[in-house]
Amino acid sequence: MTTFAMPESIVLRWAQTPGMTELEPYRRAGGYEAARRVAAGELAPEAVIEALVASGLRGKGGAGFPTGQKWKFIPRQAPVTYVVVNGDEGEPCTFKDRTLLEGAPHLLIEGVLIAALTVGARKAYVYLRREFYRARRTLEAALEQARAAGLVGRGVFGSARDVEIVVHSGAGAYIAGEETALLESLEGRRALPRLRPPFPAQAGLYQRPTLLNNVETLCHVPVILTLGPERYKDYGPPALFSVSGHVVRPGVYEAPLGVKLRSLIFDYAGGLRPGRRFKAAFPGGSSSMPLVADHLDVPMDYDSLRVLGSMLGSAAVIVIDDSADMVEIIARTVEFYREESCGKCTPCREGTIWATQVLERILHGRGRPEDLALLEGIARGMTGTCFCPLGESVPPSLVASLRHFRDEYERYIAGATRGH
Amino acid sequence: MSGPPARPLGAEARAEIARLVGLYEHRQSALLPALFVAQREHGYLSPEALAGVAEALDLPVSEVASVASFYRLFYLKPVGRHVIQVCTNLACMLNGCAAVVRRFGERLGVASGETTADGRFTLRTVECLAACEEAPAVLVDEDRWARVTPGDIDRLLERYP
Numbered sequence: 001m002t003t004f005a006m007p008e009s010i011v012l013r014w015a016q017t018p019g020m021t022e023l024e025p026y027r028r029a030g031g032y033e034a035a036r037r038v039a040a041g042e043l044a045p046e047a048v049i050e051a052l053v054a055s056g057l058r059g060k061g062g063a064g065f066p067t068g069q070k071w072k073f074i075p076r077q078a079p080v081t082y083v084v085v086n087g088d089e090g091e092p093c094t095f096k097d098r099t100l101l102e103g104a105p106h107l108l109i110e111g112v113l114i115a116a117l118t119v120g121a122r123k124a125y126v127y128l129r130r131e132f133y134r135a136r137r138t139l140e141a142a143l144e145q146a147r148a149a150g151l152v153g154r155g156v157f158g159s160a161r162d163v164e165i166v167v168h169s170g171a172g173a174y175i176a177g178e179e180t181a182l183l184e185s186l187e188g189r190r191a192l193p194r195l196r197p198p199f200p201a202q203a204g205l206y207q208r209p210t211l212l213n214n215v216e217t218l219c220h221v222p223v224i225l226t227l228g229p230e231r232y233k234d235y236g237p238p239a240l241f242s243v244s245g246h247v248v249r250p251g252v253y254e255a256p257l258g259v260k261l262r263s264l265i266f267d268y269a270g271g272l273r274p275g276r277r278f279k280a281a282f283p284g285g286s287s288s289m290p291l292v293a294d295h296l297d298v299p300m301d302y303d304s305l306r307v308l309g310s311m312l313g314s315a316a317v318i319v320i321d322d323s324a325d326m327v328e329i330i331a332r333t334v335e336f337y338r339e340e341s342c343g344k345c346t347p348c349r350e351g352t353i354w355a356t357q358v359l360e361r362i363l364h365g366r367g368r369p370e371d372l373a374l375l376e377g378i379a380r381g382m383t384g385t386c387f388c389p390l391g392e393s394v395p396p397s398l399v400a401s402l403r404h405f406r407d408e409y410e411r412y413i414a415g416a417t418r419g420h
Numbered sequence: 421m422s423g424p425p426a427r428p429l430g431a432e433a434r435a436e437i438a439r440l441v442g443l444y445e446h447r448q449s450a451l452l453p454a455l456f457v458a459q460r461e462h463g464y465l466s467p468e469a470l471a472g473v474a475e476a477l478d479l480p481v482s483e484v485a486s487v488a489s490f491y492r493l494f495y496l497k498p499v500g501r502h503v504i505q506v507c508t509n510l511a512c513m514l515n516g517c518a519a520v521v522r523r524f525g526e527r528l529g530v531a532s533g534e535t536t537a538d539g540r541f542t543l544r545t546v547e548c549l550a551a552c553e554e555a556p557a558v559l560v561d562e563d564r565w566a567r568v569t570p571g572d573i574d575r576l577l578e579r580y581p
Contacts, residue, residue, distance in 0.1 A: 089550045092547070093509065093511045097550075169452070171456070244514075316552075
C-alpha cells in the first residue's frame with residue numbers, strides 16, 4: 001500500500017503558514033506584489049480580467065459563476081462603483097472562508113485591492129457574519145497594518161488611487177449570504193432577497209455597480225496573477241473543501257477540482273472512525289443532494305455533480321457513517337431552513353414548516369404510511385417556486401433520502417422508536 | 421424601572437454611531453452596527469435603546485424595530501451577562517452536541533433561549549458556527565470553544581463570572 005502524499009497547496013498554504021497574519025512575513029513571501037503591479041499600471045484591468053477568465057476561476061460561495069465574466073460585467077466610467085466581499089459564511093458545514101480570514105487576512109486584502117483597482121472602486125465592504133469574532137479581529141488588525149504601510153486608503157502603493165476597505169458585520173441571518181439579501185442587509189434593512197435583474201453588477205449597493213465576490217474567490221486572485229493562469233490550472237484548478245462530520249481529521253483541504261469523494265474522505269480527512277462504514281455525504285453543504293456509496297468515485301467538480309442532480313455548492317463535504325439516523329439528519333436539515341426562511345415566499349415559508357411537522361411526527365412514532373408521498377409532494381411544491389435558492393435547498397436532500405433510505409422512514413412508521 | 425433616562429443613548433454611544441455613519445454613502449447602512457452599539461450599552465435592545473438608535477440615525481422607530489427583530493443576534497429581551505451559543509447543526513450533531521446541550525441545561529437549570537435566575541448566563545442553541553473542524557463548537561460571548569464534551573462544561577462556566 002502506498003501512503004498518500006497530499007499535493008502542495010497554493011491558496012490554503014497562506015493560511016497554514018505561521019505568521020501570515022502579519023504584514024512583513026506576507027510581503028517577504030511575495031505578498032502584495034500582484035496588487036502593487038496593478039496599482040502601478042504594470043497590469044492593466046483588461047489583463048487582470050483576461051487572466052481570471054483564462055484561469056477558469058468560478059465563484060466559491062456556492063453559485064459557481066465564472067469570476068472573470070463577473071468582473072467584465074462591471075460597467076466602466078460609472079461615477080461610483082463598489083466592491084463587496086461576501087464573508088457571511090453560513091451554509092452549514094462550510095468553514096473555508098473563516099479559515100482563510102483567520103490565517104491569511106492579507107491574502108484577502110490583496111484580492112480586494114486588485115478587485116477595486118480593476119473595476120475602479122474606491123471603497124470596498126467586507127461583510128462578515130457576526131459570529132466571526134476572531135476572524136474580524138484578525139482582519140481589522142491586518143487592515144491597520146496595510147493602512148499604515150500605505151497599501152490601503154489614500155494613494156495605495158504610492159499611486160494616485162484610493163481604496164478604502166471597511167469591515168461590516170452581520171447580525172445573524174443565513175439568508176444574508178444570498179448576494180442580493182446581503183446588499184439589503186448592508187444597506188441597513190431586513191435581509192430579503194431582491195428581484196434579479198438588475199444584477200448587482202448594474203445596480204447593487206445603493207443602486208451603484210457592485211462587484212460582489214466570496215472571500216475564497218478573492219483569495220484565489222493574487223495567486224492566479226502571481227503564478228499565471230496556466231500554472232494555476234496545473235494545480236487542478238485548486239478548490240478548498242471543508243470536510244466535516246464522521247471523519248478522523250475534519251478540516252479544510254485544498255485539492256484539485258475533480259478529486260474523488262473517496263480520496264477526500266479516506267486520503268485527505270483520514271477516513272472514517274474505526275469499525276464504521278460509509279453511509280452518505282453531502283458534497284456541497286446541506287443544500288446539495290447527498291451522495292451514497294455508489295458515488296464515492298464521482299469526481300468532485302461542477303459538471304459531474306450537476307449531472308447527478310447534486311452540486312459542488314460551497315464544497316462543504318459532510319460525511320455520515322452507518323451510526324447515523326438518516327431521518328434525524330434530514331429532519332435537522334429541514335428544521336434549519338425553517339429557522340432561516342425569511343418568510344417572503346409561501347412555498348419556502350410554509351413548506352419548511354409543514355415538512356418539519358411531518359418529519360417530527362415520523363420521528364416520534366406517529367408517522368403514517370402516506371407521509372412519505374406527502375413529503376415528496378411538499379418537495380415538489382418547493383421546487384422552482386421560490387424567489388431565492390433557500391427554498392430550493394430543501395428538496396434535494398429530502399427527495400434523495402426518501403429514495404436511498406426509504407427503509408429507515410418505513411421502520412419509524414412501522415413503529416420503531418428513535419435509535420431503533 | 422424608574423422611567424426612561426433623559427437621553428436614551430450615552431454621549432459615547434452617540435459619538436460612535438456618528439463615526440459609523442461616516443463609513444457609508446447612506447446613513448441607514450450604519451443601522452446594524454449602531455444597534456450593536458446600543459445593545460452593548462443597554463445589555464439588550466430595550467424600547468429606549470431602539471428609540472435612541474432611531475433618533476441618532478433619523479429613522480422611524482418602526483423601521484429600526486422591524487430590522488432589529490429580523491436578526492437573531494439582536495436581543496429584544498434582557499439576556500444574561502454571558503451568552504452561550506451551542507451549535508446544533510449537522511457536523512456538531514454528528515459529533516455529539518446533544519449531550520453538550522443537555523449538560524449545559526442541567527448545569528444551568530435552563531432550557532435553550534432562557535436566562536439563569538441570577539442573570540449570569542443565557543443559553544441558546546444555534547445554527548452552524550462555521551467551526552465544524554472543532555465540532556462540537558460553542559461560542560461563549562466572543563470566545564470559541566472547540567471539541568466541547570459534557571465533562572468540560574463545569575470548568576468552562578467557571579471562566580465566566
